[in-house]
Amino acid sequence: MEIKSMHFKANASAKLADVVLQGNLKNAKGKFVTKRAEAIKDLDDFEGTRDAAVAIRNKVIDNLDLWLERFEQKALDTGAQVLWAKDGAEVCRLVTEIAKRHGVKKVTKSKSMLSEEAGLNQALEAAGIQPVETDLGEYILQVDNNEPPSHIIAPAVHKSLSDVADLFHKVHGTPRKTEIPALTREAREVLRGHFLSAEMGLSGGNFLVAETGSVALVTNEGNGRMVTTMPKVHVVITGIEKVIPTLEDLSTLMRILPRSATGQSISNYFSILTGVKRPEEHDGPEHLYFVLVDSGRADVVGGDFHAMLRCIRCGACMNHCPVYQTIGGHAYGWVYPGPMGSVLTPLYAGIENSIDLPHAATLCNQCGIVCPVKIPLPDLLRKLREKQTERGLRPLTERIGLRLWAWVAQRPTLYALGASLGARYLKWLAGESNRIRLLPTAPEWTLGRDFPAPQGKTFRELYAARRNATPRA
Amino acid sequence: MAKVRVGLFVTCLVDLMRPRIGFATLKLLETAGCDVVVPEAQTCCGQPAWNSGDAPGAVALAKKTIAEFEGFDYVVTPSGSCGDHIRSEYPALLAAEPDWRDRATALASRTYELTDFLVTVLKVDSVPGDHEGSITYHDSCSGLRSMGIKDQPRALLAKMNGVELREMNGCEECCGFGGTFSVKFGEVSAAIAERKCDNVLASGAQAVVGGDLGCLLNIEGKLRRMGNETTQVLHVAEVLAGRV
Amino acid sequence: MSSREDILGRVRAGLQRNGANAAAGREAMAAALANRVQGPKPAMDSSPKALLERFRVKSEQQSTTVDIVAQESDAPAAIARYLTAMNLPKSAVAQPSLAALDWSGAGLSVEPRGARDADLVGITGCFCAVAETGTLMMCSSPETPAAVSLLPETHIAIVRAARILPYMEDAWNLARQELGALPRAVNFISGPSRTGDIEQTIVLGAHGPYRVHLVIVEE
Numbered sequence: 001m002e003i004k005s006m007h008f009k010a011n012a013s014a015k016l017a018d019v020v021l022q023g024n025l026k027n028a029k030g031k032f033v034t035k036r037a038e039a040i041k042d043l044d045d046f047e048g049t050r051d052a053a054v055a056i057r058n059k060v061i062d063n064l065d066l067w068l069e070r071f072e073q074k075a076l077d078t079g080a081q082v083l084w085a086k087d088g089a090e091v092c093r094l095v096t097e098i099a100k101r102h103g104v105k106k107v108t109k110s111k112s113m114l115s116e117e118a119g120l121n122q123a124l125e126a127a128g129i130q131p132v133e134t135d136l137g138e139y140i141l142q143v144d145n146n147e148p149p150s151h152i153i154a155p156a157v158h159k160s161l162s163d164v165a166d167l168f169h170k171v172h173g174t175p176r177k178t179e180i181p182a183l184t185r186e187a188r189e190v191l192r193g194h195f196l197s198a199e200m201g202l203s204g205g206n207f208l209v210a211e212t213g214s215v216a217l218v219t220n221e222g223n224g225r226m227v228t229t230m231p232k233v234h235v236v237i238t239g240i241e242k243v244i245p246t247l248e249d250l251s252t253l254m255r256i257l258p259r260s261a262t263g264q265s266i267s268n269y270f271s272i273l274t275g276v277k278r279p280e281e282h283d284g285p286e287h288l289y290f291v292l293v294d295s296g297r298a299d300v301v302g303g304d305f306h307a308m309l310r311c312i313r314c315g316a317c318m319n320h321c322p323v324y325q326t327i328g329g330h331a332y333g334w335v336y337p338g339p340m341g342s343v344l345t346p347l348y349a350g351i352e353n354s355i356d357l358p359h360a361a362t363l364c365n366q367c368g369i370v371c372p373v374k375i376p377l378p379d380l381l382r383k384l385r386e387k388q389t390e391r392g393l394r395p396l397t398e399r400i401g402l403r404l405w406a407w408v409a410q411r412p413t414l415y416a417l418g419a420s421l422g423a424r425y426l427k428w429l430a431g432e433s434n435r436i437r438l439l440p441t442a443p444e445w446t447l448g449r450d451f452p453a454p455q456g457k458t459f460r461e462l463y464a465a466r467r468n469a470t471p472r473a
Numbered sequence: 474m475a476k477v478r479v480g481l482f483v484t485c486l487v488d489l490m491r492p493r494i495g496f497a498t499l500k501l502l503e504t505a506g507c508d509v510v511v512p513e514a515q516t517c518c519g520q521p522a523w524n525s526g527d528a529p530g531a532v533a534l535a536k537k538t539i540a541e542f543e544g545f546d547y548v549v550t551p552s553g554s555c556g557d558h559i560r561s562e563y564p565a566l567l568a569a570e571p572d573w574r575d576r577a578t579a580l581a582s583r584t585y586e587l588t589d590f591l592v593t594v595l596k597v598d599s600v601p602g603d604h605e606g607s608i609t610y611h612d613s614c615s616g617l618r619s620m621g622i623k624d625q626p627r628a629l630l631a632k633m634n635g636v637e638l639r640e641m642n643g644c645e646e647c648c649g650f651g652g653t654f655s656v657k658f659g660e661v662s663a664a665i666a667e668r669k670c671d672n673v674l675a676s677g678a679q680a681v682v683g684g685d686l687g688c689l690l691n692i693e694g695k696l697r698r699m700g701n702e703t704t705q706v707l708h709v710a711e712v713l714a715g716r717v
Numbered sequence: 718m719s720s721r722e723d724i725l726g727r728v729r730a731g732l733q734r735n736g737a738n739a740a741a742g743r744e745a746m747a748a749a750l751a752n753r754v755q756g757p758k759p760a761m762d763s764s765p766k767a768l769l770e771r772f773r774v775k776s777e778q779q780s781t782t783v784d785i786v787a788q789e790s791d792a793p794a795a796i797a798r799y800l801t802a803m804n805l806p807k808s809a810v811a812q813p814s815l816a817a818l819d820w821s822g823a824g825l826s827v828e829p830r831g832a833r834d835a836d837l838v839g840i841t842g843c844f845c846a847v848a849e850t851g852t853l854m855m856c857s858s859p860e861t862p863a864a865v866s867l868l869p870e871t872h873i874a875i876v877r878a879a880r881i882l883p884y885m886e887d888a889w890n891l892a893r894q895e896l897g898a899l900p901r902a903v904n905f906i907s908g909p910s911r912t913g914d915i916e917q918t919i920v921l922g923a924h925g926p927y928r929v930h931l932v933i934v935e936e
Contacts (some may be wrong), residue, residue, distance in 0.1 A: 154913070155914070222916075266905070274899040284857065445694070448663025449694035449695040455490070
């Protein structure tokens, strides 16, 4: 997917000015938050389950090479084939080759963020193969001129009912429907034909189980089951970090993933797929391929951002993020929005291609609090800021300003003088109204709010004066 | 019993913008029987440097602050954000220098946010303020999520007969300040503040009260830009201390 | 160098892999696979009666409807009653494992086979069920094709009460015990298919069944 993260600030401004989007965001805000809060209540030991989940994920990523080899061996034993892709281009090449080998004309897809990373749909189309997104949200986006998703589990959350009604009326040439069940039925009827006619199904993978060589898929709509049951070929595209040890671990993770994501105690469907169609079986794919994708992940192993590999893609961090809630997911400019995206985008798409993202957070730590695998997201964002500074990637004025400020703050006399002058200057600037409507030193502040006037003298001045007036005994 | 010696960390923002919060803090601590010292050379805890990716600047200011404050029984500050920086980040920041790390850890264990100190350590049973009217409380992020400041200010406010607490929706949500975030992404920051202000206004309270001046400047600035002139914006120390 | 070697090489470099830590890592891996540690689970009364009740309540919370009959031979009549009450067709596809039940005696036309797009009602058993979440565990096989619970608009499942287990972990153990290796597809089903992709409003019947009805056999 094209990286537009360099334009975060301009994107964010545009999103704030988009009245329709702001209405949709306001409508969506809080729904996931409320549902999650309700759902975690019926676990007696949510915190203990979180700790167990952290331990499971750490167990694997701390020895990722060994677990990958183990998973690969088990998957091969079940009759699957295992391929490895260094980057998005290799994903596209491998999947296109598989499709050609099996004479595939149409691919039905269950939601895969890695396929978004790789820009797989465009590659398939270029090879004359039709990709059909079948998750309702992804389908809405695909027929809306391939709009990118704005959320990792609710890709069309930025769209309203009215937006979808207009879109389906235009694209399907049917009378405009205004009820959500009717629109859902319309998509179902269009997609059912695709499920039955596609020769290849493509899915992501929530987890890869090393014990059994299986892929686990967490879905609600049933499209994940369709694309892995009906076509003769099934391709799983998944990141190398997705391995977990055992089926028991899968059960533990399933207690927190749907709760953290949609606020469900379990997703409607949870499928564990192992190998190909057995002899005499009525359904299931004859060929199963795993494409294990690096795309930046291998280089994260063992480094400052190692903990990020624990991520189970629930979306809780963005659901609870004040910045995400205010501007939506598109402003972030790549596949992953919100706090996890502001860490992953610099790591996977280049720190120099996403200068704003690590700074696009108030560090309020709501994301860290809700993360089911306790990724210290604010710490990782701060670490990225440090890397940027080390590499001289921040604007020169900012770097000089910060350095100068820190230099002065180490010199109390100079600092006191500066603060005293500053307090008087700001007081003067505010004048009678007791507020500053345009702050020349920090005009960003006053774009959308006033800057309150200071008292006019610093605490240290007033304190010294008071001490002189009433000397202590 | 010897008086508890407290080093008051005023914070750079209170020093520059609202000295009266510093004096209110002083009054609260002295009324509760502490011997309060305000080290004159103090400047900033270094959090802005740390959050902006300037590790060397943050380390230098951490060492400076440690040296100035490690002689006291306690360090108290009217800010959950600065308090948390000293308590949670200093030991990590100085992890590579064992001597400094140990000094940081020792200081961290004696550093408190004001309301936490009054409730947890001093266990005060009254406060000197005489504020009257309805208030709503904004829980600042670092104080709430890193230092566990939630019940302490409410417990103290509950001791004031004239104060009626009206909780707002989303009192634990970020106000959008975020330190340098507020001037790097002013529009987004102000849009987040607007939601907070909507909740403040919907509570119907006469005043919004909080424990971190950064948030309060953000909320006040947004309220005034929205045309609200009447809602008071106060630091919890000002309410608890009364006239200084 | 192959992509596989390149990727694994960089992972090993990141982990500072050497002979000693590889041995320790292998040991840890073997232990994890052998011990199969279970995480914290919500407390539950695991008496048969309580399990049945919890399973029923949790199933109904997922928008599943539940009927309870005394023995398996009562199931066809119970299913016929449900179809009549819901004004649904009396013909259905059933998993071949259910071929022996007396369907025509209950006035139903049931074909034991794999599912087709035109099938409106699909009848299945289940491998076992999980009380914690009100979930069916379906294991695919020639006798129990996966699509019967997927393609039709109505899915009816016969659940033997004795096969209701407390937790998903118990289901895995039962599968290991009775099946050895996992089948091609294990599908855990918790209610009708659904989507919340338009304005986060939950709609039943996305791509799979619109309704799931359970006939629990007490015997």
